[in-house]
Amino acid sequence: MIGPIVSTIARSLSLRPEQVETVLALSDEGATIPFLARYRKEATGGLDEVQLQDILELSAQLKALESRREAILRSVEEQGLLTPELEAQLRAADSRTVLEDLYLPYKPKRRTRAQMARERGLEPLAELIWQQAEVPDSDARVASFVSAERDVPDAAAALAGARDICAERIAEDASLRQEVRQLCQTRATWSTTIAKAHRDTTTRFDAYREHSEPLSRAPSHRVLAMLRGEAEGVLKLKVGLPDDEATRVITTRIVTRPRATLAGELKAACEDSWARLLKPSLESELRSDAKARADREATVIFGQNLRHLLLAPPAGTRKVIALDPGLRTGVKLAALDATGKVLATTTLYTERGAAERAKASEVLLTLIQKMQPELIAVGNGTGSREAEAFVREVLTKSGQVLPVVQVSEQGASIYSASPIARAEFPDLDVSLRGAISIGRRLQDPLAELVKIDPKSIGVGQYQHDIEPGLLQKRLGDVVDSCVNAVGVDVNTASPELLAHVSGLGPKLAKKVVEHREKNGPFISRKALLKVSGLGKKTYEQAAGFLRVRGEEPLDASAVHPERYEVVHRMAQDVGVPVKELMGSAERVRRIDLSRYVAEDLGLPTLKDILAELEKPSRDPRGDFTAPEQRDDLRTLEDVQEGMVLEGTVTNVAAFGAFVDIGVHQDGLVHVSQLASRFVKDPAEVVKVGDRVKVRVLSVDLARKRLALSIRAVTEGGAGRAPQGQTRSQGRSAPRASGGQGPKNPPLAAEPFNNPFAKLRR
Secondary structure, X not given: OOOHHHHHHHHHHOOOHHHHHHHHHHHHOOOOHHHHHHHOHHHHOOOOHHHHHHHHHHHHHHHHHHHHHXXXXXXXXXXOOOOHHHHXXXXXXXXXXXXXXXXXXXXXXXXXXXXXXXXXXXXXXXXHHHHOOOOOOHHHHHHOOOEOOOOEOOHHHHHHHHHHHHHHHHHOOHHHHHHHHHHHHHHOEEEEEEOHHHOOOOOOOHHHOEEEEEHHHOOHHHHHHHHHHHHOOOEEEEEEOOHXXXXXXXXXXXXXXXXXXXXXXXXXXXXXXXHHHHHHHHHHHHHHHHHHHHHXXXXXXXXXXXXXXXXXXXXXXXXXXXXXXXXXXXXXXEEEOOOOOEEEEEEEOOOOOHHHHHHHHHHHHHHHXXXXXOEXXXXXXXXHHHHHHHHHHHHHHHOOOOOEEEEOOOOHHHHHOOHHHHHHOOOOOHHHHHHHHHHHHHHOHHHHHOOOOHHHOOOOOOHHHOOHHHHHHHHHHHHHHHHHHHXXXXXXXXXXXXXXXXXXXXXXXXXXXXXXXXXXXXXXXXXHHHOOOXXXXXXXXXXHHEEOOOOXXXXXXXXXXXXXXXXXXXXHHHOOOHHHHOOOHHHHOXXXXXXHOEOOEOHHHHHHHHHHHHOOOXXXXXXXXXXXXXXXOXXXXXXXXXXXXXXXXXXXXXXXXXXXXXXXXXXXXXXXXXXXXXXXXXXXOOOOOOEEEEEEEEEEOOOOEEEEEOHHHHOOOOOXXXXXXXXXXXOOOOOXXXXXXXXXXXHHHOXXXXXXXXXXX
16 A cells, blocks of 8 residues: 555655655665666666655655654643644644644743743733733723732733733744745845955955845855855845734734724734744744755755766776876876876976976986876876976977876875875875876776765865755765766775675675685676675675676676576577677677566666677766867966867856866856856756866956856857956946847856865865
């Protein structure tokens, strides 16, 4: 029988209840999202990873809601106040907000003014006011509540206490609270002013010196920016609520007899309830909701960027010489073989005079001639242009032709000092470990970047302000998805990479590596069952994502062992061994899938099998090509307005994209400059790792800001900023051809500096 949680999820996500029920059941049995998405398509109805994640997240939310509902029911029942009507309302509540509103009158709280008024015997007077009855000789009636013993010295004190009781009743009215909440959600504003101490100085929050916008429409990056500015004491942040309208709504609902004897007291209680109780509560709630919404949106952006970065095309099994640039401290060098093994390390002092430079040239040339590298990787941190120029100088003098590739250093210093790096290279200096990481992330970005906390990679939006648990889960899911999409060679993978394989985790990954080191390479997937603690269930989850090059050719493919028998039948029907079937598109296309359909094996999985047989062990990340950059650009001073350059997208935010053109300062392509059409989400147009052509709109040397445009290149010059005026000075974005201005906000509406933590070395 389909339960209420399953029905709610199916209805919310427009899925069949049977799909949801199956996914939840398989997940409870230990099935992971990558496994379900790839190897259980028949059971789930072909749901992808995003849909599966949505099901599990919504299930967790609904279970948490049910848990809270039961706790509230127990609390109210223990107080002896649970009526059939209240129980029905609590059980019908479909959100945490509604549930908490209903519970508010019964929730244990600190002594309030209303509670103290009740203790002084003023509840009957409050009830008299609440009922809006005609009260003959009201002064005498109020005076009857005056009592020195109960700390009610006069009529004014009695009425004040009674108003406090009424105000609390109003604030705890669930339906009224929801009505006022909806009004505030629609009409609330989010405004900032600069703090007094910073009024005469330039700050990175200058875009918010005098800023106001509807809270409901404030995008995540602006919400997080304003909250950070407030936290740093630079901004004063205020949530503006519609006081007059809110008071009018409350008064209209509560004061139904405005001419009643004590109606003025009830009206005053309404005003007090809003100002003292409801308004502060809703302000806090709206701020919290805005932060939570911004966190969710920011984690989505971070996850998208991280996915594109991790799935960047690898250079693959090519020998690499990697350089970690430095000026005074020298350039750290690491020579790696095709598998990433360290062959040599040294330090080149290229900026200490002609003699040291000549010596460094000789060392580099000797290494090049000895190991015959296929690529030279240069980190893009401080001194990167100088290091690249030095390398090209050596190559030119020696007649060598080698691609020189700039590699992002984001997080390299974090890795270098980490326990993982110390365990890998206990005898090497921290800075030399950084050079190794740079070289390896060129060979295989995914395998190397999984060793670094995703928050330190620098492709997020205000990642240090996001709720840590939410961010950690989202990024962990992305890393898991990427690792399993590519597959892992079990005989060469690090424990950090293996830990993300479906079903394994850190402990089992470590045991797999220990078994490999003790007993030699795995010769088959089945040999994994000899690893201590790796049982049949884990093997089922992990095997399809692990690659083993041995006697069974399918072990090196994405075909799951549970389907080997089907593939062997296919090969037999075609008349060739499995090894000859794999990679032969002509033979694979002759296979009639209808002959192999079974109760638990449908066309979706069979099509996946055929795709794998046609191109076995294919890498979904694509082919690597080295980007080209101009040799005459080394610093921001070399960049001139109007230049058309090629760069690499390093980050995508809600307001645009950052592009590295090779001058150690990423430029911003505002969302209005991404395309000639309206762009709602920059991720629709560009992604991290894309190579794009951009036109320089403006260069602000004082603040080290660079404004770029992709649209200006495609439109043949549109979008160029006039001489002497930068976008950050408040000029609106130029109109597109045809006389229609872009619907995106102008560049001046956003903070112009890259808000992401740039973890340069």
